[in-house]
Amino acid sequence: MKSNASVLASLLILLLALLIGGVMTGAYELSATELWWALTGRAEELEHFLVWQVRMPRLVLAVVVGAALALTGAATQGLFRNPLAEPTLIGVTSGAMLFAVLMLVLSARLLAGFPLWMQQISVSLAAFAGALLTTGIVYRLAAGRGRLNVTTMLLAGIAIAALAGAFTGLMVYQSTESQLRDITFWSLGSLGGANWTQVAIAAPLIVVGGYFLRRDALALNAFLLGEREAAQLGFRVDRVKRRVIVWVALLVGVCISLTGLIGFVGLVIPHLLRLWRGTDYRQLLLFSGLLGASFLLGADTLARTIVAPAELPIGILTALVGAPFFLWLLLRERRKTVFL
């Protein structure tokens, strides 16, 4: 078995390679020389703009969002001790979806008098608010007498998701043709609108959140034995749960608000690493972050090249690549050994 250091190195190399490949490919192909010129500031204005204002922010955003989605997926699976757990389960996604759709449908009427920048980021803000609000409700429902019941939380999450789904459906039913198109596009995710402001919002938060989630790696390992065991080992179980949920909600909320819904990264990446490197959360969180970043970066590069000059919503690609791959992994593992 390879050492953790060499796995880390290969994941970093993969990420770097995809970054370079990502800058060079697209509707307008750049050669290595042109890239070098652009990076060192000797390129034509067009290339310089393309590299620094169009491709770079998009790539960095893909890295940051991919890392956050995979990282939070791994953490949620550990917290719920469930291989199917995703941030979706704590209500983040459904709330974000509902509020974003609400905003897409109502923004024309609601925000008529507001400044332009507010109208532009209104969907993001609404999605973020919705994500936190639903997670808050789910959390309140599951927390009682100072304890947090994970099973209740799971069920509450499903119920709230269904409720939010119904309201979303109602909104969709009310929407016009063009709004419907916006909603569909948003629900499939896209990194198309990436700019440095978005990166500046997301990157620090995700780095800090990743750091704090990583600090609970030992607790997440102990959680694998069950909450009671973790408590008897000396972990403050309820505080750990609260911390993990708050960070997951924040990170996923930010991601969704910037890029729309991007599925499968949080589910597939941690499983892939788990099958390859085991479950130990001390490595799993970091590796998930790195591989998730690479995965989303690769997927986004594909999304904007295969039908260039148009682009595919990235959610289609992540599901298209992720789902069959995941099934293949499951079948292979089932033949080999006990999966769960």
Next chain:
Amino acid sequence: MIRGTNLTVRLGGRVILDGVDCTVRPGRVTVVMGKNGAGKSTLLNRLASRNSEGAVAGAVEVDGRCLSVYDPKELGRKRAVLAQSVHLGFPLSVAEVVEIGCYGRYDALTTRQRRERVRHYLDLLELTDLRDRSYPTLSGGEQKRVLLAKCLLQLDHDGTDQKTNHYLLLDEPTAALDVEQQYRFVHLATGLARERGMGVFAVLHDLNLAARFADDLIFLKGGKLVAAGPKASVLTKTIIRTTFDVDCLIQAHPRADCPLITTLPYEQPNLAPACAPQRT
């Protein structure tokens, strides 16, 4: 010493534990016995955990301080609990599960020290060959040994705090083990009490294992205390009959310095009249 006074637990409208007093003394093996559902595991969990399930009354003191005022980490270094069984959320290797035992002192140990301690306890419980196996693929008995190794590592102190008392609470430790492993397990636990001064508290079902290895016995029935005290004073026919509703013979063990107990069916003359129990 762990001292529980008037321990009561109500769960779902049912009284699981009803005003039980008990003590676990350092250097001694205390065994709790009783029928299924007598409240044995509930008692163990009540002694071990800061917050247990259900409505709770009574107080638990560990070395003179109330359980609820302990810092969880400090308590985690002081007492370990061997659960009846543990199902992992995701597979971990044997070595990884054992290593979880030292998470309470994670930052105080270097990576090398951690590895060395894990190896030590894997050796002690003859798990070295299994160290890279996935925990869920092990047999029930092997899993028990892994969990015990984890518990011992949790209480491992490297001579830094010799003065602190340590407590090991075992919930049916012998349940999934073969006969030889049962003896080995109980022998190891008693060794920890005798040599390291650990306070051992165990739920057992085997009267003879208890008769042989326990110092103090606690008998529970329907959540209430039947009797508690040193082995010699409470291991009597009346108490066993009250607790388990079976008759028994208590003889001197021919080879060891302890009683030998043979249980006999009680009040079932119709089932096998030819060998009806002799009341002595």
